[in-house]
Amino acid sequence: MIEPKFQLTKEVTESSNILFLKGDLDLSQAADMRSAIDPLVAEAGKKLVLNLRDLSYIDSTGIGVIVSILKARDALKAPFQVEAIPAKIQRLFDITGLSPFLTA
Template sequence: MKLDAQKFHVKVLSTPEAHIVFMTGELDLGTAELFQSAVETIAAQKDVPLKLNMRELTYIDSTGIGIIVTLLKQRQDSNGLITAQEVPPKIRRLFDMTGLSQFLTVEGGGG
C-alpha cells in the first residue's frame, strides 16, 4: 500500500513579520509527518508570529489537531502567536467542538 502524499501539500512563506504556512488537501495520519517537518523549524522561532492558512485545507483528523496543539504548547511559554487564517466552516466547527478555537487566533473565514 502506498500512502498518497499528493493529497496534502504544505508551503511556507517566511517574512520578517510572520511565517505563513499554506496547507492544501487532507491533513491526517498519513500526511502529518510532512506537515510537522515543514513547521518544526519555524515554530521554534517564537519571536516571529506563525500563521496557518487553511483556505485550501479540506480535512483534518485528530493527528493534525494534535500537531497544532503541540505547536501551541511549544510557543505558549514565550507568548509566541499562532493564528489560523481562512479556516473553512467544517474545520472551524471541529476546532470549536474540540475546544481548539479558544487557543487559536482565527482571522477570516473560509469559503
C-alpha cells in the same frame, strides 16, 4: 500527474512565517508536516500563521499537530494564529474547544 494528498507552502516575511495548508491533513501526512514546520515553530521572534483556506480535511492526528504547535508557541510566549478556517473544520475546532486558542 497526480496531485499530492497534502501540500504545505511557506511564505516568509520580516515579521511572520505563514504556512498555507492544502488538501488532507491526516495520520499519513502529520509526521511530514511536523518535520517541515518544527524549525518555524522555534522562531519565537516571528508570528506563526497557519492559513487553512485550502485544507479540505483534518483528522485527530492533524488536530494533534496543531495542538502541539499551540503548546510550543505558548511555552515560547510567541504569537500563533490560525486563519481562513473552512466552516467544516471550524466546527471541529469548536467541538474540541480549540477555537479560543487559535487567534493571537
